[in-house]
Structure formats: structure tokens, C-alpha cells
Amino acid sequence: MKLQPDKADVQILTAHGPGWVAVNGERVAHSVVVGSRDERQAWECESFEDLDARHFDVLAGMRPEVVIFGSGSRIRFPRPAWIAPLVKQGVGVETMDTAAACRTYNILAGEGRHVVVALLIEPEAAEKA
Template sequence: MKLHLAKAAGQNLFTGYGEDYVVINQIQYDKSLIALPDKLVEDWNVPSFEALTSDHFEFILSLDPEIVLLGTGKNLRFPHPSLTQTLTRNQIGIEIMDIYATCRTYNILMAEGRKVAAALILN
């Protein structure tokens, strides 16, 4: 599916997605990544949902987001609360979504000027 937003000059924007890929600013990605409005982390080493550790969420915290959208692939899957406790302890909101909802919600929050991080597990 292709997505359209009126303007996002200089910002990372999801412009499309599918079951196992996302398109950010017209560039397709098929490996797990983290998108923030002003930064793209292409080497987020999460090969699968089962591989998630608390260290992955510690890294997200280091990016200083206001809210985190965790895209768990084509299916919605919830990580154990012990993995995400570093975010909640630091009052960082976290929402768990499938990849499709993550892309759409990120674009909306980013357009509102929020410092949102979309952490996508793509495999």
C-alpha cells in the first residue's frame, strides 16, 4: 500500500508498506529498523520477535523518543513487560501494533510534531 502526506520536508515518512517491507521516503527496507522524524537506524539487529531483549529497548530509550510504536510484523504480538520496563520506568509511552498500523500512526504523530520512534521488526 502507498501512503501520502501533504508535507514532511526533511523528515522520515512512511510512503508505503507490505507484509515484509516498509518504504521510507521512497526507499524500500526489508530488515528491522527504527524510524524517527529526523533519524533512521537501519542496523537495529532484531531478526525476529522472539529475539527481542531488554537491550533493544534500552537502545530505543537512548534515542530519546516521546513515544515508541513497536511494529511486530504482520501479526500483533506483545512482548513480555519485563522487556519494555525501561521505557515505562522513564515515562516513555509504548504502543504495540502490527506493521500496517505502525506506519500509519507514525505518520500522523510525526506530522503533529511529536518525537515518535517506530521500531519495526521485519523478517
């Protein structure tokens, strides 16, 4: 699905599909962290089962206002212990499927919020497409 913002002064997610997202038009086929202050890095996980507290510690270190966790093709919530450092900092944490996370990130980033989206991109979904 192609996503078209009115105007983009920040890094945006321009499209998504099974097994990939596009960041400012560049296709990314691995899990990724994207932030509204030009943060972008690979997120070293290929499945929900790979996740642990270390993955969310990286997000806490970015000190955003809000973290959106795109949990793949379906909603799966992180364990409370994983997000505890974010909660302790007063960071809002929202979990949704990856498609909804892309749309929500674009809206919040477009409003000038310091938002970080962590997108779980599942390779097995790409193989089915």
C-alpha cells in the first residue's frame, strides 16, 4: 500500500507491503527503527520470538516522546519487562500491526512530535508474496 503525506519535513514511511516498508521511498526488507529526528537503524530481529529487553533498551536510549511498536502482520504485545525502561522515562508506548504503525508514525511525525517506530519485518511474509 502506498502512503502519501501532504508534505514531509521529516523522515516518513512512504509505502509498505508483506515483508518490507519504504522509508522516504527506499525499500527496506528487514526490521527497522525509524525516528522523526532522522534516526534510522536496523533492528536486529526477524521474528517476535527474537525480541527481548535489549531491543527496547535501544528505543529508550533515543529518548522519544512516543514509541510505536509495529509487531508484524498481527498485534502481539511486548512483555511489560521489555518496555519498563520506556515507561520509567514517561515515554508513551503503543503496539499495533506494522501497517497501522506506519500510518500512525507518519501522522505523529508530521505533527512535529519526537516519535520512534520500531517495525518488525517478518521475512517469511516476504516469501509468501
